[in-house]
Amino acid sequence: MKNISILIFAVVLFLSSCKPAIEDPNYSKGEINPDRFLMIGGGHSAGYMDDALYNEGQLNSVANLIADQLKLVGLQQFNQPLVNPSSVGVGLTGLSAMYLNYKTDCKGVSSLSPVRIASSGDQSVFSDNLYSTTVPLGNYGIPGLKLMDVNSQNYATSNAFFARMASSLTTSVSSDATATNPTFFATFLGFEDVLEFAKSGGIQSLPDPADFQAEYTTLIQNLIANGAKGVIGIIPDVTEMPYFTTIPWNGLNLDSANNTTLNSVYNPIGYFFNLGANPFMIEDTSANIFGIRQILSSELLLLGLPLDSVKCYQMGVLFPLRDEFVLDNNEIAELRNKIEQYNAAIRSIANQYNLAVAETGAFVSNLKTGFIYNGVTVSAKFVSGGAYSLDGLHFNPRGNALLANEFIRAINNKYNSNIPELNAGAYRSILFPN
Amino acid sequence: MPIKNLIFLFLICVPFLTNAQGFQVNFQGQKQQAMGCAGTALYKDGASLFFNPGSVALSNENSINLATTPIIANVLYTDAASNTSFRTKNPVGTPFSAYGVFHLKKLEQLKFGLAAYTPFGSTVVWEDNWIGRFALTRLKLQAIFIQPTLSYRITPKLGIGAGLVIGLGDVELEKDIPVQDSTGTFAHAKLSGKARSVGYNIGIHYDITDQVSVGLNYRSKVQMNLNEGLADFTVPGALATNFPDQKFTGSLPLPAVATFGIAYKPNSKINAVLDINYVGWSAYDTLGFDYENNTSSLADTKSPRNYKDIVAFRTGMSYKVIEKLELRIGGGFGFSPVPESSVTPETPDANRGYFTLGAGYEFNKHFSIDVSLYYTQLKRTATNGETNLSGTFRTKAIAPGFGLIYKI
Numbered sequence: 001m002k003n004i005s006i007l008i009f010a011v012v013l014f015l016s017s018c019k020p021a022i023e024d025p026n027y028s029k030g031e032i033n034p035d036r037f038l039m040i041g042g043g044h045s046a047g048y049m050d051d052a053l054y055n056e057g058q059l060n061s062v063a064n065l066i067a068d069q070l071k072l073v074g075l076q077q078f079n080q081p082l083v084n085p086s087s088v089g090v091g092l093t094g095l096s097a098m099y100l101n102y103k104t105d106c107k108g109v110s111s112l113s114p115v116r117i118a119s120s121g122d123q124s125v126f127s128d129n130l131y132s133t134t135v136p137l138g139n140y141g142i143p144g145l146k147l148m149d150v151n152s153q154n155y156a157t158s159n160a161f162f163a164r165m166a167s168s169l170t171t172s173v174s175s176d177a178t179a180t181n182p183t184f185f186a187t188f189l190g191f192e193d194v195l196e197f198a199k200s201g202g203i204q205s206l207p208d209p210a211d212f213q214a215e216y217t218t219l220i221q222n223l224i225a226n227g228a229k230g231v232i233g234i235i236p237d238v239t240e241m242p243y244f245t246t247i248p249w250n251g252l253n254l255d256s257a258n259n260t261t262l263n264s265v266y267n268p269i270g271y272f273f274n275l276g277a278n279p280f281m282i283e284d285t286s287a288n289i290f291g292i293r294q295i296l297s298s299e300l301l302l303l304g305l306p307l308d309s310v311k312c313y314q315m316g317v318l319f320p321l322r323d324e325f326v327l328d329n330n331e332i333a334e335l336r337n338k339i340e341q342y343n344a345a346i347r348s349i350a351n352q353y354n355l356a357v358a359e360t361g362a363f364v365s366n367l368k369t370g371f372i373y374n375g376v377t378v379s380a381k382f383v384s385g386g387a388y389s390l391d392g393l394h395f396n397p398r399g400n401a402l403l404a405n406e407f408i409r410a411i412n413n414k415y416n417s418n419i420p421e422l423n424a425g426a427y428r429s430i431l432f433p434n
Numbered sequence: 435m436p437i438k439n440l441i442f443l444f445l446i447c448v449p450f451l452t453n454a455q456g457f458q459v460n461f462q463g464q465k466q467q468a469m470g471c472a473g474t475a476l477y478k479d480g481a482s483l484f485f486n487p488g489s490v491a492l493s494n495e496n497s498i499n500l501a502t503t504p505i506i507a508n509v510l511y512t513d514a515a516s517n518t519s520f521r522t523k524n525p526v527g528t529p530f531s532a533y534g535v536f537h538l539k540k541l542e543q544l545k546f547g548l549a550a551y552t553p554f555g556s557t558v559v560w561e562d563n564w565i566g567r568f569a570l571t572r573l574k575l576q577a578i579f580i581q582p583t584l585s586y587r588i589t590p591k592l593g594i595g596a597g598l599v600i601g602l603g604d605v606e607l608e609k610d611i612p613v614q615d616s617t618g619t620f621a622h623a624k625l626s627g628k629a630r631s632v633g634y635n636i637g638i639h640y641d642i643t644d645q646v647s648v649g650l651n652y653r654s655k656v657q658m659n660l661n662e663g664l665a666d667f668t669v670p671g672a673l674a675t676n677f678p679d680q681k682f683t684g685s686l687p688l689p690a691v692a693t694f695g696i697a698y699k700p701n702s703k704i705n706a707v708l709d710i711n712y713v714g715w716s717a718y719d720t721l722g723f724d725y726e727n728n729t730s731s732l733a734d735t736k737s738p739r740n741y742k743d744i745v746a747f748r749t750g751m752s753y754k755v756i757e758k759l760e761l762r763i764g765g766g767f768g769f770s771p772v773p774e775s776s777v778t779p780e781t782p783d784a785n786r787g788y789f790t791l792g793a794g795y796e797f798n799k800h801f802s803i804d805v806s807l808y809y810t811q812l813k814r815t816a817t818n819g820e821t822n823l824s825g826t827f828r829t830k831a832i833a834p835g836f837g838l839i840y841k842i
Binding site (some may be wrong): 019020023025100106290371372375376405418426428430433434 | 508509510512513516517518519546565566567568611612614615616617618633645670671672673809811820821822823828829830831
């Protein structure tokens with residue numbers, strides 16, 4: 001009996017050991033010092049999403065997600081200027097965050113749309129004062145922060161998101177950030193500069209590339225003064241984002257009666273319509289003496305377009321779309337040309353100061369095409385693409401995780417580190433109502 | 435929506451495709467399992483109905499053989515990019531086999547046989563929230579193959595046999611769908627259905643000398659068809675019309691296996707066997723699912739598989755320590771039919787070696803028992819061409835088997 005007991009014991013031991021063992025991951029920080037990590041950027045870095053800064057978004061900010069991985073190679077602490085978890089958030093225009101729910105349009109049709117969580121944003125966010133010398137912030141991602149403002153004194157007076165975390169009203173982002181004495185940094189700047197132009201339909205101006213390079217150089221010189229290494233993100237082509245790609249140029253659907261009406265109105269000035277899909281009418285002072293024309297297939301309509309006015313009140317039809325809702329071909333060309341020049345400056349700065357470059361521009365381009373990540377199709381398609389938040393410009397948590405991975409890959413490539421990427425599929429995407 | 439493999443391996447002793455998941459390793463006879471899963475040229479017991487119906491003709495016994503082989507199989511997946519690891523939490527699989535062979539006294543050269551066995555009978559369950567959840571969360575395969583067989587002894591040294599294989603299978607495949615409801619819960623798909631299939635198993639056995647025998651066996655390809663599959667989707671209410679519950683059809687070819695076997699009996703105590711399998715896995719080029727109602731979110735799928743034909747070697751020997759006790763040992767090696775881009779959570783297959791042990795004891799001229807133990811481990815690093823899952827599957831499988839034989 002004793003022998004049998006031993007045999008059974010041996011068999012049980014053998015069987016229970018029958019599990020593959022996890023191998024040692026061998027994470028390493030390589031040539032970087034992750035002790036004090038800092039990120040400077042705009043909305044993406046801040047965790048701005050669904051058109052607001054709110055707690056869940058901040059927890060899934062690009063900066064925080066990069067920090068989460070840096071914690072695996074030695075980063076101890078990463079502090080963010082967090083909004084209260086119960087807050088409905090507040091956006092650049094003062095509104096609350098959005099979520100996906102049913103909305104009834106002017107024709108009485110109910111469909112899934114981004115809807116504000118609350119009727120107004122949480123203005124109390126701006127009465128926070130989160131600056132602390134003892135617990136220094138690591139996330140200097142600030143909604144609306146343009147590269148051209150990063151070194152500006154008195155910036156807290158013009159950006160309330162900075163005011164709640166700034167050391168004083170007179171300080172600059174650059175000097176507050178540098179004062180934390182970072183050992184490693186990431187910057188993702190310039191996007192807000194081009195976004196301002198793009199979101200205004202090309203009405204606002206774009207910075208001069210030489211000025212852009214000078215400002216960025218000043219910032220980097222400040223950041224590396226104490227020997228910090230870093231990674232710089234490339235500016236994505238904002239026109240590849242859902243805010244600019246969702247409303248189709250030929251979204252004007254005409255029935256027989258409207259087709260007849262429009263042809264009788266517009267044929268005399270040379271514009272023709274057909275049954276079904278047609279280009280919208282837009283304002284363009286250079287088009288003809290009436291200053292209107294049909295939009296071209298390569299031109300873009302902004303998601304800010306008041307869709308009810310289009311559906312029910314002849315906007316884009318008898319009342320051409322105003323310039324602020326359209327990026328015409330000239331504006332798109334100017335925008336892309338400038339982005340190219342800014343990115344050339346970024347690459348040259350990275351080269352000069354021996355910094356890693358995160359290919360965040362290629363990432364946004366790849367999203368436009370769409371790709372499959374661990375069985376999940378992600379693309380730039382609004383809502384269903386699964387990467388962007390409901391504002392069509394900032395990512396949802398999953399998109400931020402994918403973007404953070406671009407930074408991590410760049411760090412690993414440049415600094416011989418082995419920092420694991422995030423499992424982006426574990427982060428939430430758009431939530432659909434039950 | 436890519437839906438993955440349904441049914442797998444089949445009719446091969448220890449699939450070199452332990453198609454994972456199942457680990458539906460096909461354990462078809464305790465003696466043969468203990469001897470490296472070889473035995474095409476050697477009649478050991480009624481399990482020859484599976485290995486070579488031709489061998490059965492050379493036996494002169496009427497017997498019933500019952501066996502089970504619990505399979506403990508665990509897979510660990512480590513994602514290359516995030517280095518996160520996930521495990522299966524499979525229940526223990528319990529495949530069984532039953533063989534009966536008998537002849538009429540007046541007609542000894544004609545043997546009747548009936549075999550029933552479970553070629554899968556196991557379940558793969560991945561841990562919650564695993565990184566490949568959109569490829570597979572659970573796969574349950576249950577099948578019973580029934581094989582009525584006739585064998586005929588043409589001369590005292592030459593036997594032939596043929597069996598009809600009738601496969602009855604139940605399949606349940608589950609995976610998450612990458613859309614989330616307001617609480618963040620992912621949508622889920624469950625596909626289930628019954629597969630019916632028919633094939634055959636033929637063989638010839640020849641004793642060249644008293645010491646050396648050879649066998650040839652051919653088990654046909656079997657097309658497993660799911661004609662009345664049910665697709666059950668649990669999705670957020672807002673997307674219910676995109677994912678209507680409905681019927682689907684799918685099909686999977688299970689490959690033909692041709693085996694050449696040789697057996698050597700240098701004396702009355704020792705048996706040595708070698709089998710060489712050629713498996714027609716190239717029949718598995720695509721896995722398709724055809725939904726009755728396609729929607730913008732639910733398209734028919736055609737997943738490339740592009741498996742290759744492969745060869746496997748299996749060998750083993752037995753030694754009679756005393757008249758009543760026989761010890762057995764064996765092992766084998768098989769090449770993986772699965773190209774890198776087709777490696778999936780159901781089939782984290784790799785070139786594989788395995789090792790077997792066993793023993794048999796005869797209590798009297800009627801009763802005997804056999805035990806066996808099978809062990810293998812696999813490692814496959816691959817990037818799937820469809821899901822882009824990129825990482826390393828590590829598999830360990832151990833299967834202790836137990837069988838009873840009653841000779842009339």
